[in-house]
Structure formats: structure tokens, C-alpha cells
Amino acid sequence: MRTALITGGSGGIGKVCGRKLSELGYDVVLTARREGPLRATADEINARFVVADASQPDSFGPALEEIGTLDLVVHAAGVLDGTYARKQTFEQWRNQLSANLDSCFVVTSAALPKMQAGSRFVFISSSAAHEPMPGRTAYSASKAGMNAFARALALEVDRDGINVHIVTPGPVETEMLADVPFEMYAIRSTDVADAVAWLDTLDGSVDLPEIRLNAVTRGPSARKPLVPLEVERRRGQS
Numbered sequence: 001m002r003t004a005l006i007t008g009g010s011g012g013i014g015k016v017c018g019r020k021l022s023e024l025g026y027d028v029v030l031t032a033r034r035e036g037p038l039r040a041t042a043d044e045i046n047a048r049f050v051v052a053d054a055s056q057p058d059s060f061g062p063a064l065e066e067i068g069t070l071d072l073v074v075h076a077a078g079v080l081d082g083t084y085a086r087k088q089t090f091e092q093w094r095n096q097l098s099a100n101l102d103s104c105f106v107v108t109s110a111a112l113p114k115m116q117a118g119s120r121f122v123f124i125s126s127s128a129a130h131e132p133m134p135g136r137t138a139y140s141a142s143k144a145g146m147n148a149f150a151r152a153l154a155l156e157v158d159r160d161g162i163n164v165h166i167v168t169p170g171p172v173e174t175e176m177l178a179d180v181p182f183e184m185y186a187i188r189s190t191d192v193a194d195a196v197a198w199l200d201t202l203d204g205s206v207d208l209p210e211i212r213l214n215a216v217t218r219g220p221s222a223r224k225p226l227v228p229l230e231v232e233r234r235r236g237q238s
Helices: 012-023 035-045 057-063 090-114 137-160 189-199 229-237
Strands: 003-007 027-032 048-051 072-075 120-124 163-169 210-213
Touching: 003 012, 003 090, 012 027, 012 035, 012 072, 012 189, 027 035, 035 048, 057 090, 072 090, 090 120, 090 137, 120 137, 120 189, 137 163, 163 189, 189 210
Parallel strands: 003 027, 003 072, 027 048, 072 120, 120 163, 163 210
Antiparallel strands: none
């Protein structure tokens, strides 16, 4: 049985990845900051859990001490926040980079000693890493930094037989999109989970740096555009 650690496991993409891997027979360990939602998710999908903030090095590492070997680490923790550069405070900037970029180092530092040949990292990024979003300067910078971190890490740990992948989705149907002010075509969080699970079936000799997932916008396979809550609110006021 392979053991999978999933950060941001109490909701969104992390929760769905946890459910997918649990269904496939993994020993799943979820982490998140809030115990209530984390415990509820762990009970729901038959997983273990550890309350820990992935951006806090003093507490995250010690929280994982009782976990044995890690075969798969899915770093899904992160937030979509911030505003335009001219409006953003330095505190807002730091909070966003801490949650999305500092956490990459914190999680890697804590997990790497528990990994071995055949283990792998999967970093859940965003299309904003390649196509920066106006009004989300800090978020865009943090995800671009995540991708650079993951690629550099891959070059460091390949000698140990550890693989590193990036899954870069476009818009995903999660609560993070509630305040986006426009309609969009979005994939489902289960699409991301399927990609993560498939990556862990690859032979260790295969280097696949990044998978980019986007919604089909035309033809019979296209789903209806996602209408965020913010769009519905504005329409109701008009």
C-alpha cells in the first residue's frame, strides 16, 4: 500500500484528490489548518489527518513526525487572493506568497526525508503561472514561483529516484472561483484528481515535468460556462 500525503486536504482539489486516492487503496494522510473541516473530510473518505499549516516550518515538520515513509506528496494547499498592485498592501502580498510559495519549501523540507526511490511529488499549480492574471499579481507570482521551484527540485532529487510533477489546471469548479467577476469554462476537481492518480502509475524512469489541463470550449464535449457567485450577485442587482 502506498502512502499519500495531501496538503490542503480539507476541501477543494485536495479533498477530491484524497477521495480518489483512498478509493484506489492508498493510505491517505490529509493536512490542513482547521481541525473541524479536516476531521470531517478524513472521516468521509476514510483517511488519516494531521492538523498543520503548510506555510509554517516550525509546526509543519514536527506534525509529520509520526508518519512513516511517504510514497506520494500532493501539494494542493493554497489560496486565491489579492488585488491590483497599486491597491495591494505588503502584508497582503506576503500572505499570498507565504500560502502558495513558502509552503512549497516547507512541505518539501518536511516530506523529503520520508521519501525514497519510487516516491514522487505532485505540485498543484495554476494557469496563472503561465498567463498572469491582472488583479492577482501576488497569486500569479506565487504560482510561477511554484513551477520554478518544482522544476529545480526535480533536478535535485532525480538521483534519488524521486519524481516531481506539476499539474497546472485552468479554472477549476471550486469555491475559490466564487468572487471571480466573469463567466468561464472550467474543468472539474475530479479531472485534476484523475491526472494526479495517473501520474503515480508512471514508471520512475519517465520524466513528465508538467501536465496542463484546460476546459474544452467548443464542440459536443464542452460543458456550460461556469457562472461564479459574484457574477450572479451583480446580475441580481442590475
